[in-house]
Each structure stands twice: as structure tokens, then as C-alpha cells.
Amino acid sequence: ILCSSQDFDxxxxxxxxxxxxCDTRRSCCYPTTGKPDEDFSIHGLWPNYNSGKYPQNCDRESSLDESKISDLVSRMQKDWPTLACPSGDGMKFWGHEWEKHGTCTSLDQHSYFQAALELKSKANLLQLLGDAGIRPGNFYSLESIKQAIEEGLGYGAYIECNVDPEGNHQLYQVYLCVDTSASSFIQCPVLPHGRGCGNNIEFPSFSSDSQSRDE
Ligand code: 5GP
Ligand code: 5GP
Ligand code: 5GP
Incomplete structure (x- = not known):
């Protein structure tokens, strides 16, 4: 058995x-439901092993059934918008996340998406960074960003950066670790390995000058 459900750490x-x-991709497309708020949004909830490896695509038979998450869709449009091109309503992105990662958990579709939404509301990154004086439109050190999250949430985070067209490192994704019940944050057993962030990280603002291909 290559990957049985719930077999993760x-x-x-x-x-x-x-x-x-939007900068990493050189462009992006706003969802058909409108330009996202200037806030962090969910990419995914990914089961992982302590070794750093992870299961994926555990049930080729299972695809996202819109009717099973209809009560969550308005929250998902707000907290889990798709920025890929061409513009979509999110179903394709959410379906991909369900198939690749969700099928490797013991959660059903509704519980999986609901758990992610609850985690987003428990970890209000924009607010806790702001409480530490870290706000869009400025540059910060990696240490100051990591410290603000550790102090505001009580748990450490891994910061993934991208490089914008001018060559600046930018705050791209924040990884938090969660227990297998998908309800509580934990200290990360292992951090993803990626490239460095440098020590001057842009936290870009998402204002009118952000490029979208289909405005
Ligand atoms: P990238 O190579 O762009 O970092 O990641 C591509 C995709 O691989 C991610 O969107 C995610 O689906 C998956 N992925 C990358 N790193 C990890 C990881 O550490 N754990 C898990 N579970 N999935 C990952
Ligand atoms: P991953 O395998 O990296 O978890 O999932 C990323 C996939 O979802 C890619 O195929 C990407 O094109 C698609 N996608 C759609 N909308 C978004 C978005 O807003 N952010 C990211 N990271 N991927 C998105
Ligand atoms: P250390 O474990 O010695 O703190 O860090 C080892 C390396 O990983 C250093 O180059 C450090 O900058 C980098 N590092 C530590 N935390 C993070 C993080 O959250 N994101 C990224 N991209 N690198 C990190």
C-alpha cells in the first residue's frame, strides 16, 4: 500500500x-468573484510525514463534490481565493487541493475544508504581524517576521520567499504545523527545505498597482 488514508504525522x-x-508568476488573475482582500489566503492543508516526505493523490476515485461544501463556499471565496490564470471561481483550485492532499487524510470533504477555514481564523497572520509593527509596503528581516508569528501565535512558522522581477525577496507563503486532527497548532516536527529568504524581505502591498491580466 503506497498511501493509505490517515497514515501521516x-x-x-x-x-x-x-x-x-502575483509577482512570482509575473501576473495573476483575480477570481471571477472579485479581487481578493489584502490579506493572507489559504493555499492548502497538507498531510506530511516527520521524514519530510508526504503522501499525495491517495484516492483517484474521489473528486470534489460542490454540493457537499455548498455552505462553505462563500467563506472559501473570501479566505481561499484562486489567483491562477485564467480566472476561476475557486472550484478547480479547491478540487486540486482535495484530490492531491485531502484524500490522504481521514477527513471527509466538508470536514477538510471546514478545518482549514477554522485554522485560518485561529491564525490571523495579518493582524499578529501588524501587532508587531510588520505591515504591507515595507521590508523586514526574516527573524523579525518569524519572531512576530512565534510571539503572536505561540508556535513557530516557516517562511517561504519568492523573488520579484526587481530581484527583491518577498514574503510569499507561511507554513504553520497542525496536529493530525487538523485542529491545533503544534511546533513543526520538520521544516520544508527551500531556498533562502535573504535578510531583507519585502512585504508588498496589494494595491491598485498589482498586476492582474484580466482587469
Ligand atoms: P513547490 O514545489 O512549488 O514548493 O510545491 C508544489 C506542490 O507540492 C505544493 O503546492 C504542494 O502541493 C506540494 N508540496 C510541496 N512541498 C510540500 C511539503 O513539504 N509537504 C506537502 N505535503 N506537500 C508539499
Ligand atoms: P499545489 O500542488 O502547489 O498545492 O497546488 C497548486 C496548484 O493549484 C497549481 O496547479 C496552481 O496552478 C493551482 N492554483 C490555482 N489557484 C492558485 C493559487 O491562488 N495559489 C496557488 N499557489 N496555486 C493555485
Ligand atoms: P538555522 O536553523 O540555523 O536557524 O537556519 C538555517 C538556515 O535556514 C539559515 O540560512 C536560515 O536563514 C534559514 N531559515 C531559518 N528559518 C527559515 C524560514 O522560516 N524560512 C527560510 N526560507 N529559511 C529559514
Missing amino acids: FFYFVQQWPASY
């Missing part, structure tokens, strides 16, 4: 900063 709960996504 913890989750990464990954949030993206929309302005950085």
Missing part, C-alpha cells in the same frame, strides 16, 4: 500572500 497549513503570488 502532521499537517502543514500553508497561507499565501496574494501580492507576492
Whole structure:
């Protein structure tokens, strides 16, 4: 058996900063439901092993059934918008996340998406960074960003950066670790490995100058 459901050690709960996504891709497309708020948004809730490896696509038979999450859709449009091109309503992104990651958990579709939404409301990154004086439109050190999250949430985070067209490192994604019940944050058993962030990280604002291909 390559990957049986629930056979994992913890989750990464990954949030993206929309302005950085748009810079990384050189462009992005706002969802058909409207321009996202200037706030972190959910990328995914990913089961992981302590070894750093992870299961994926555990049930090729299962696809996202819109009727099973209809009560969550308005919250998902706000907290889990899709920025990929061409513009979509989110179903394709959510369906991908369900198939690749959700099927490797023991949660049903509704519980999986609901759990992610609850985690987003428990970890209000924009607010806790702001409480530490870290606000969009400025540059910060990696240490100051990590410290603000650790102090505001009580748990450490892994910061993933991207490089914008001018060559600046930007705050792109924040990884928090969550227990297998998908309800409580934990200290990360292992951090993802990626490239460095440098020590001068832009936290770009998502204002009118952000490029979207289909305005
Ligand atoms: P990238 O290679 O862009 O970092 O990640 C591509 C995709 O691989 C992610 O969107 C996610 O689906 C998956 N992925 C990357 N790193 C991890 C990880 O550490 N854990 C898990 N569970 N999935 C990951
Ligand atoms: P991953 O495998 O990296 O978890 O999922 C990323 C996939 O979802 C990619 O195929 C990407 O094109 C699609 N996608 C759609 N909307 C978004 C978005 O807003 N952010 C990210 N990171 N991926 C998105
Ligand atoms: P250390 O474990 O010695 O603190 O860090 C080892 C390396 O990982 C250093 O280059 C440090 O900058 C980097 N690092 C530590 N935390 C993070 C993080 O959250 N994101 C990224 N991208 N690198 C990190």
C-alpha cells in the first residue's frame, strides 16, 4: 500500500500572500468573484510525514463534490481565493487541493475544508504581524517576521520567499504545523527545505498597482 488514508504525522497549513503570488508568476488573475482582500489566503492543508516526505493523490476515485461544501463556499471565496490564470471561481483550485492532499487524510470533504477555514481564523497572520509593527509596503528581516508569528501565535512558522522581477525577496507563503486532527497548532516536527529568504524581505502591498491580466 503506497498511501493509505490517515497514515501521516502532521499537517502543514500553508497561507499565501496574494501580492507576492502575483509577482512570482509575473501576473495573476483575480477570481471571477472579485479581487481578493489584502490579506493572507489559504493555499492548502497538507498531510506530511516527520521524514519530510508526504503522501499525495491517495484516492483517484474521489473528486470534489460542490454540493457537499455548498455552505462553505462563500467563506472559501473570501479566505481561499484562486489567483491562477485564467480566472476561476475557486472550484478547480479547491478540487486540486482535495484530490492531491485531502484524500490522504481521514477527513471527509466538508470536514477538510471546514478545518482549514477554522485554522485560518485561529491564525490571523495579518493582524499578529501588524501587532508587531510588520505591515504591507515595507521590508523586514526574516527573524523579525518569524519572531512576530512565534510571539503572536505561540508556535513557530516557516517562511517561504519568492523573488520579484526587481530581484527583491518577498514574503510569499507561511507554513504553520497542525496536529493530525487538523485542529491545533503544534511546533513543526520538520521544516520544508527551500531556498533562502535573504535578510531583507519585502512585504508588498496589494494595491491598485498589482498586476492582474484580466482587469
Ligand atoms: P513547490 O514545489 O512549488 O514548493 O510545491 C508544489 C506542490 O507540492 C505544493 O503546492 C504542494 O502541493 C506540494 N508540496 C510541496 N512541498 C510540500 C511539503 O513539504 N509537504 C506537502 N505535503 N506537500 C508539499
Ligand atoms: P499545489 O500542488 O502547489 O498545492 O497546488 C497548486 C496548484 O493549484 C497549481 O496547479 C496552481 O496552478 C493551482 N492554483 C490555482 N489557484 C492558485 C493559487 O491562488 N495559489 C496557488 N499557489 N496555486 C493555485
Ligand atoms: P538555522 O536553523 O540555523 O536557524 O537556519 C538555517 C538556515 O535556514 C539559515 O540560512 C536560515 O536563514 C534559514 N531559515 C531559518 N528559518 C527559515 C524560514 O522560516 N524560512 C527560510 N526560507 N529559511 C529559514
